[in-house]
Amino acid sequence: MLNTVWLVPALPLAGFLLLVLFGRRLAEPKAGWLAATMCGLSFFVTLLVFLDMVSKTAEERSHVVRVFSWIPVGSLQVDLAFLADQLSITMALFITGIGTLIHLYAVGYMHGDPKFSKFFIYLNLFVFSMLMLVLGENLLVTFLGWEGVGTCSYFLISFWHTRDSAATAGKKAFVTNRVGDWGFMMAMFLAFGAVGTLSYGTINSAAHGGSISHVTATAIALMLFVGACGKSAQLPLYLWLPDAMEGPTPVSALIHAATMVTAGVFLMTRMNPVIAEAYHWAPTIIAVVGAATALFAATVAVAQNDIKKVLAYSTVSQLGYMFLAVGSGAYVAAIFHMITHAFFKALLFLGSGSVIHGMHHEQDMRKMGALRVLMPVTGFTFIIGWLAIAGVPPFAGFWSKDEILLYVYANNRGLYVVGLVTALLTAFYMTRQVIMVFFGEAKWKDQSEEHGAHGDFVPHESPKIMLLPLVVLAMLSVGGGLLQLPFTKDLHFLEKWLEPIVEHGEAHINGSWAYDNKYILMLVAIAVALSGIALAVGVYGKKKLPAIEPQILANAWNYDRGVSAFMGGPGRQSFEAVAWADAHVIDGAVLGTGSVVRRSSGFIRKIQSGYVRVYAAAIVIGVLAMLAWFMWRGVA
Amino acid sequence: MLATIVPTSTWYLILGAVLFGIGMVGVLIRRNPLIMFMSIELMLNAVNLTFVALSTQLTDINGQTAVFFVLVVAAAEVVVGLGIIVAIMRRRSEISVDDLSVLKG
Amino acid sequence: MELFVFICAAAMVLAGALGVVLRSNPVHAALSLVLTLFGIAVMFVSQQAEFLAAVQVVVYAGAIVVLFLFVIMLLGVDRAENLETEPLGIQRPLAIILSIGFVALLVTTIVQGRDSLNMRGDGLITADSGDHDANIRQIARSIFSDYVVAFEVTSVLLIVAVVGTVVLARKRKSEKDLSGVSA
Numbered sequence: 067m068l069n070t071v072w073l074v075p076a077l078p079l080a081g082f083l084l085l086v087l088f089g090r091r092l093a094e095p096k097a098g099w100l101a102a103t104m105c106g107l108s109f110f111v112t113l114l115v116f117l118d119m120v121s122k123t124a125e126e127r128s129h130v131v132r133v134f135s136w137i138p139v140g141s142l143q144v145d146l147a148f149l150a151d152q153l154s155i156t157m158a159l160f161i162t163g164i165g166t167l168i169h170l171y172a173v174g175y176m177h178g179d180p181k182f183s184k185f186f187i188y189l190n191l192f193v194f195s196m197l198m199l200v201l202g203e204n205l206l207v208t209f210l211g212w213e214g215v216g217t218c219s220y221f222l223i224s225f226w227h228t229r230d231s232a233a234t235a236g237k238k239a240f241v242t243n244r245v246g247d248w249g250f251m252m253a254m255f256l257a258f259g260a261v262g263t264l265s266y267g268t269i270n271s272a273a274h275g276g277s278i279s280h281v282t283a284t285a286i287a288l289m290l291f292v293g294a295c296g297k298s299a300q301l302p303l304y305l306w307l308p309d310a311m312e313g314p315t316p317v318s319a320l321i322h323a324a325t326m327v328t329a330g331v332f333l334m335t336r337m338n339p340v341i342a343e344a345y346h347w348a349p350t351i352i353a354v355v356g357a358a359t360a361l362f363a364a365t366v367a368v369a370q371n372d373i374k375k376v377l378a379y380s381t382v383s384q385l386g387y388m389f390l391a392v393g394s395g396a397y398v399a400a401i402f403h404m405i406t407h408a409f410f411k412a413l414l415f416l417g418s419g420s421v422i423h424g425m426h427h428e429q430d431m432r433k434m435g436a437l438r439v440l441m442p443v444t445g446f447t448f449i450i451g452w453l454a455i456a457g458v459p460p461f462a463g464f465w466s467k468d469e470i471l472l473y474v475y476a477n478n479r480g481l482y483v484v485g486l487v488t489a490l491l492t493a494f495y496m497t498r499q500v501i502m503v504f505f506g507e508a509k510w511k512d513q514s515e516e517h518g519a520h521g522d523f524v525p526h527e528s529p530k531i532m533l534l535p536l537v538v539l540a541m542l543s544v545g546g547g548l549l550q551l552p553f554t555k556d557l558h559f560l561e562k563w564l565e566p567i568v569e570h571g572e573a574h575i576n577g578s579w580a581y582d583n584k585y586i587l588m589l590v591a592i593a594v595a596l597s598g599i600a601l602a603v604g605v606y607g608k609k610k611l612p613a614i615e616p617q618i619l620a621n622a623w624n625y626d627r628g629v630s631a632f633m634g635g636p637g638r639q640s641f642e643a644v645a646w647a648d649a650h651v652i653d654g655a656v657l658g659t660g661s662v663v664r665r666s667s668g669f670i671r672k673i674q675s676g677y678v679r680v681y682a683a684a685i686v687i688g689v690l691a692m693l694a695w696f697m698w699r700g701v702a
Numbered sequence: 703m704l705a706t707i708v709p710t711s712t713w714y715l716i717l718g719a720v721l722f723g724i725g726m727v728g729v730l731i732r733r734n735p736l737i738m739f740m741s742i743e744l745m746l747n748a749v750n751l752t753f754v755a756l757s758t759q760l761t762d763i764n765g766q767t768a769v770f771f772v773l774v775v776a777a778a779e780v781v782v783g784l785g786i787i788v789a790i791m792r793r794r795s796e797i798s799v800d801d802l803s804v805l806k807g
Numbered sequence: 808m809e810l811f812v813f814i815c816a817a818a819m820v821l822a823g824a825l826g827v828v829l830r831s832n833p834v835h836a837a838l839s840l841v842l843t844l845f846g847i848a849v850m851f852v853s854q855q856a857e858f859l860a861a862v863q864v865v866v867y868a869g870a871i872v873v874l875f876l877f878v879i880m881l882l883g884v885d886r887a888e889n890l891e892t893e894p895l896g897i898q899r900p901l902a903i904i905l906s907i908g909f910v911a912l913l914v915t916t917i918v919q920g921r922d923s924l925n926m927r928g929d930g931l932i933t934a935d936s937g938d939h940d941a942n943i944r945q946i947a948r949s950i951f952s953d954y955v956v957a958f959e960v961t962s963v964l965l966i967v968a969v970v971g972t973v974v975l976a977r978k979r980k981s982e983k984d985l986s987g988v989s990a
Contacts, residue, residue, distance in 0.1 A: 674805075674806055675803065675806055676802075676803030676804060676805055676806030677799075677800055677803050677895060678799045678800075678802060678803075679729075679730055679731075679733070679799065679800070679895065679898055680895065680898070682729055682730055683730055683898065683901055683902065683905065686726060686730065686905050686906075686909070687905065689909075690905060690908060690909055690912065693909075693912055693913075693916075694912060697912060697915070697916055700916075700920075701919070707810050708809055708810065709809055709810055709813040710921075712917060712918070712921045713813065714850065714854070715917045716914055716917055716918075717817055717820065717821075717850075719910050719913035719914055719917065720821070720910055721820060721821070721824055721843075722909070722910070722913070723906040723907070723909055723910035723913075724821070724824040724825065724828055724906070725824065725828075726902070726905070726906045726909060727828055727902050727903065727906045728824075728827060728828035730898060730901070730902035730905070730906075731828070731893075731898065731899060731902050732828065732888065733888055734833060734888045736833050736836075736875060736878060736879060736882075737827065737828075737833060737836050737888070739875070740827050740836055740837065740840050740875065741827060741828060743840065743867075743871070744824050744827060744828075744840070744843060747843065747844065747847050747867075750847065750859075750863075751847055751850060751851075754850075754851055754854050754856050754859065755854065757854075757856070758854045758855070758856075763945045763946060763948075763949045764949060764953075766856050766858075766859055766942075766946055766949075767946060767949045767950055767953075767954055769856075769859050770859065770862065770946065770950065771954070771957060771961060773859075773862060773863070773866055773867070774961045774964070774965065775961065775964065776867075776871070777866055777870065777871060777965070778961075778964050778965050778967075778968035779968075780871050780874060780875075781874070781968045781969060781972050782968050782971055782972050782975070784874060784875070784878045784972075785971075785972030785973075785975045785976040786972075786975060786976075787878065787882075788878060788881065788882070788976050789975050789976045791882055792882070797882060798888070800894055800895070
């Protein structure tokens with residue numbers, strides 16, 4: 067069964083090709099059903115592969131399926147091969163599973179859109195690329211998927227391309243990702259230079275065996291982290307993610323919550339032996355950047371009024387948590403949080419999409435309110451998502467966040483405090499969002515004229531096709547914590563499952579104070595979450611406390627503006643200087659060579675004077691030279 | 703006393719070299735194509751003389767055989783060359799190879 | 808005795824060569840060439856290559872020089888070349904330098920290598936040993952056994968030369984109608 071793992075990316079690819087050829091003919095909604103079916107079949111195959119893996123022993127679970135030799139050039143031998151092991155199948159499961167749910171949702175959400183089938187073309191292509199990314203056996207196949215998801219992200223963000231802001235957002239996402247991709251490429255070059263291959267198995271065993279020097283391992287780890295910063299929207303390169311909310315909500319849910327942005331975390335986990343071989347300050351940098359991002363994004367989310375922007379910054383913040391975990395050596399916790407985050411963030415995004423759909427594409431939260439009565443299912447599932455992300459037990463988010471905080475406390479107390487403050491803010495802004503949207507006064511009653519003026523505007527519940535994924539994701543958000551309960555070792559399912567992958571990089575905290583007193587830390591986390599909720603209720607619900615939403619937070623600490631100013635000013639000047647150098651220096655050298663040749667040939671051709679006697683003289687000179695040379699050879 | 707000096711093949715070789723040089727000067731300096739041709743014949747004769755001298759020195763008959771063939775080829779070459787000269791120079795008043803300088807670069 | 812013969816023959820050769828190169832009248836130059844060829848023939852005889860001497864006189868002096876004279880007559884006997892001027896200024900000094908250099912090089916080679924020329928061949932049978940037609944027999948043996956292919960090829964060469972020259976030097980039927988031929 068493991069040999070059929072190549073079907074997993076092949077099915078969405080087939081869906082993509084079929085839709086390219088027949089999509090317009092199939093039209094709505096069959097194109098959507100086709101895409102969803104392909105994704106669903108892929109999930110089914112992944113599930114079968116997973117069950118087959120479960121039945122094997124831990125050593126047998128890793129399996130390589132080689133499709134063909136892709137780049138056989140001298141010492142660089144790269145195969146198009148898939149590595150089906152615990153980590154990749156776990157990722158593939160939730161990518162295809164949540165992907166299928168989102169496909170179904172999109173059939174309902176994109177109803178009436180003129181480019182309906184094109185949307186599903188891109189969605190299937192995206193799922194294919196993401197699966198190539200996680201199932202790749204070597205860095206180059208992963209990079210193929212990496213670039214593929216970046217491209218699809220660009221297509222999907224700028225899907226409504228007639229809107230200037232959407233087109234710009236797509237470009238911004240692509241360009242920012244490219245900057246990160248440079249890091250990935252440098253890491254690939256370094257890895258190839260150090261080990262001679264790009265295959266994960268060889269690189270990781272070389273790292274563990276000590277064949278990679280500390281310097282090289284550090285360089286590789288940090289370069290990969292640069293790539294991860296781009297793809298997973300960490301602090302210097304996060305700016306594309308909030309703008310990416312211009313895309314349709316299913317896009318935001320799939321790409322920017324559940325799958326693409328987790329690619330960076332996946333990559334770091336995949337290469338954890340290399341990170342373990344790096345100098346100690348390298349994972350610390352990763353952890354610090356992650357923590358800073360988490361805090362930064364959480365502060366900004368407090369002041370956002372667009373329902374999707376809150377969730378966007380929330381995603382950046384949660385991704386910061388995952389990198390904080392990676393930097394603290396808690397790879398299992400990072401993957402755990404990735405999975406639970408996929409569940410509840412997709413749920414929240416789809417829920418917000420449902421709200422937007424019901425509010426006739428109104429996205430400003432200040433114009434919503436008291437929607438839970440009119441949109442009961444959406445409201446109920448959104449509330450479950452809210453409790454999950456806020457970190458309230460027994461919902462999924464609590465268990466994964468707690469696991470991360472446990473490892474962080476054992477590693478670095480300062481970062482633990484940052485994580486705790488961020489948890490407080492997370493609970494705060496999410497509660498704020500829930501109150502503004504679903505509770506409070508119905509502010510949409512004043513807006514009836516703006517929405518087509520068909521009498522009284524009343525928000526309505528979404529169709530069942532959109533509600534079904536919400537319900538499924540809500541159930542997963544409730545039960546997702548069961549993957550790794552901290553009470554006894556026997557309940558550490560995820561840890562045992564992933565152990566062979568992360569054994570070399572995972573931090574071991576069994577003897578530390580944190581581990582022995584994990585219940586105290588758990589209670590602290592619960593207390594923080596509840597106080598965040600209480601604060602928000604006080605400010606926005608009961609209106610007892612003043613709302614503090616300074617403009618600087620709404621502008622994301624003016625970071626975006628700073629980057630634009632730099633790029634517009636000194637950045638542009640340096641680019642233009644480089645372009646000038648290219649046109650004049652490099653092109654000049656090339657063209658100069660040509661003109662030199664031309665001029666010298668013009669000079670030399672005058673030797674052909676046309677006079678026979680001159681030619682005879684030339685022959686004699688040549689003969690003389692030859693004779694002299696032969697004589698000199700004879701004498702010597 | 704003079705009668706005891708026997709000209710060795712070296713003398714012949716040096717004479718051949720000088721004859722070759724004179725022929726070369728003729729080819730380079732003279733403008734009349736017929737005279738140029740005759741100079742080339744001088745050079746060929748110098749070569750023949752060299753061949754025979756070496757044939758005597760090395761007591762190998764192949765040198766003289768080579769002269770035989772050189773003679774034949776020289777004859778054929780003269781035939782063709784003079785034919786060309788006649789064809790080109792037939793209608794000119796002043797014959798000079800410098801007039802044939804149309805193919806210049 | 809040999810020395811005397813050598814000096815006379817050398818004088819003939821060099822005088823004739825200088826005459827060819829330096830005389831402006833082409834007929835004088837042709838006659839100087841004959842002088843050179845005779846001198847060469849004498850030298851052939853003194854080196855016991857009698858057959859070649861005979862062939863030299865018959866073919867070279869007898870046929871080739873006569874051919875030259877025919878062409879000189881055809882193209883105008885009185886077309887003497889103007890030796891005073893030289894349109895290509897560099898040509899004369901260059902020619903002198905090159906030929907002096909050439910001759911110097913060759914003479915050096917000859918003088919340097921004269922000790923390394925040793926008997927190598929199968930031996931020459933000369934007329935001294937009492938055999939009068941030894942030379943011609945030896946040459947004949949060499950041509951018709953070792954070089955018989957070259958011999959046949961040269962016969963073809965002669966035919967080709969003759970035919971080619973006839974074609975080359977033909978006068979066209981009517982010079983004025985050449986433009987309309989390709990219709």
